[in-house]
Amino acid sequence: MQLLNTGARSDTKVVSETTKAGGLRGKLNKVVLAYSGGLDTSVIVPWLRENYGCEVVCFTADVGQGIQELEGLEAKAKASGACQLVVKDLKEEFVKDYVFPCLRAGAVYERKYLLGTSMARPVIAKAMVDVAKEVGADAVAHGCTGKGNDQACLTIRFLTLNHVRFELTFFALNPNLNIVAPWREWDITGREDAIEYAKKHNVPVPVTKNSIYSRDRNLWHLSHEGDILEDPANEPKKDMYMMSVDPEDAPDQAEYVEIGIESGLPVSINGKKLSPASLLAELNEIGGRHGIGRIDMVENRLVGMKSRGVYETPGGTILFAAARELEFLTLDREAIQVKDSLALKYAELVYAGRWFDPLRESMDAFMQKITDTTTGSVTLKLYKGSVTVTSRASPFSLYRQDISSFESGQIYDQADAAGFIRLYGLPMRVRAMLEQGI
Known part of the structure; x- marks a missing residue:
């Protein structure tokens, strides 16, 4: 994690957070710090002790960012002055309770972004609140997530996004x-x-x-920002990507994968039942080797400024394609339209850090109910960056071949169409008659 600041110098501290908070310095006993072991969080430990005179408990959440980021953390934390380090494996909780609900809701921010960073913040912040209770802390401390760059534009992004997401959860x-x-x-x-x-x-x-890029990684995705990506006219460099191969270098042979879904949630790959985190990890491997799930977008940040980011979401892209396709079998037109309209608001709430907002929780209840019958399987063809649906089946399918067939049947008769069209088009006929003086 990297802690970035507004660039304010020490002579501006008369309006510091300490003053705004009513003078917390000297009044805190123990603080739980979101900790990564990088330079900035290592510095925060002695800074908290020096400025607040409190004990510091470092907390690290494993949301699938990679084992290399977790090695040697306890020694680093204690060498920096922390009294202890708490590490929690949140991968299963992250996927089951945060990723999968967003998937079921069809939540996509601004047509492309699958909310990778946005979904991880509330599960981390929730764990920090739990740890604070466990160790008897009276405060929590945090910084930005991301690495490396000190550009002012990155500072502003993090101040308006990740900090909001953390603090709204607190x-x-x-x-x-x-x-x-x-x-x-x-x-x-x-x-x-x-x-x-x-x-x-x-x-x-x-x-x-x-790294020359600012990155955020978890089990769902990997984001890239900064450096040449600051100019939307620049094409991302080939060696920037880490979760997926270049589609041009992907295998020449297509791969088929079957996703099993129960009540809107993925449960299996090619007939093999897996836990949520294991299922996603395996799909990341499968999708990554075929160059699946790369997006390059200019998005609107919380305060309205535009920002360019590149995201890799191989497993998530496969799951979204499967879930949407199965819904075409199990939901009727009105249900899909209402669900899609609510999905936009759902995505906005998650993006803005309002995971624990009663509105999102109420919408989630709707999403759970509407997808009760979204059960079945979808087979997809993966080939050089593309995902193509080849087969879908559900015991709750609303598709009836005897009705949809071009052959005449007892349930639907082609002759019924004439009366329907006359009634459906009546307003248009009346308007035309008025305009033509008939």
Whole structure:
């Protein structure tokens, strides 16, 4: 995690968060810090102790970002001055309780974005609230998620997105918790300042290879921002991608995959039942080797500015294609229209950090009910970046061959069409008669 700030210098601290919060310094006993082990979170540990005089419990959530980011964290945290490190494996909870509900709802932000970062924030923040209760902490602290870049544009993005997502969850689940956000207070303005502070406080500076991109990864997706992507006219570099091969380099042989779905939720791959996290991980492998799930978009951030990002969501793209296709069998026209209209609002709420908003929870109840009969299987063909549906079946299918057939049947007679058309087109006929003086 990277903590970015507004660029305010120390002489502006008269309007700092400390002052706004009524002077929390010296009043906190223990703080739970969202911790990654990177330079910025390593620096925050001594900063909290120095400025608040409190114990610091570091917390790390495993949401599928990769084992390499979890190695050696306890030693780093304690070397930075933390009293303990708490690590929680949230992968199954993340996929089951956050990813799959969004999938069932068909939630897509601005036609493309499958909400990878947005869904991860509330599960992490919820775990922080739980840990705070477990260790007896009276505050939580957090920073931005992302790595490497100090550009002002990245700072603004994170201030208006990830911090909102964290803090709205804290408000919803425990409004009595104090929140410390160092980026609103300190005068560290970049990497060099952070390194200098670390040396001054004998904090071991993590030696890492800095990426030119700002990235966020979890089991659902990988996002890329910054560097040449700041200009929407620039094509992403081939070596930037990490979860998927270039479609041009994907196998020349197509692969077929069958997704089993029960009540709107995926349960199996090619007939093999898997847990939510295991199912998604396997689909990431399958989709990734065929170059599935790459999107490049310019999106509207929470405060209205536009931002360019590139996302990799191989498994998620396959699941969305399967779920939507099965709904064409199991939902009627009106149900699909209403569901699709609500999905837009659902996506906006998740994007804006309002996961625990009663409105989203109420909409989720609707989504659960409307997809009760969305059970069956969908077979998809994966080939060089494309996903094509080849087969779909459901015991609750509303498709009836005896009705849809071009052959005459007892349920629907072609002759019935004449009367229907006359009644359906009556308003148009009346208007035409009026205009023509008939």
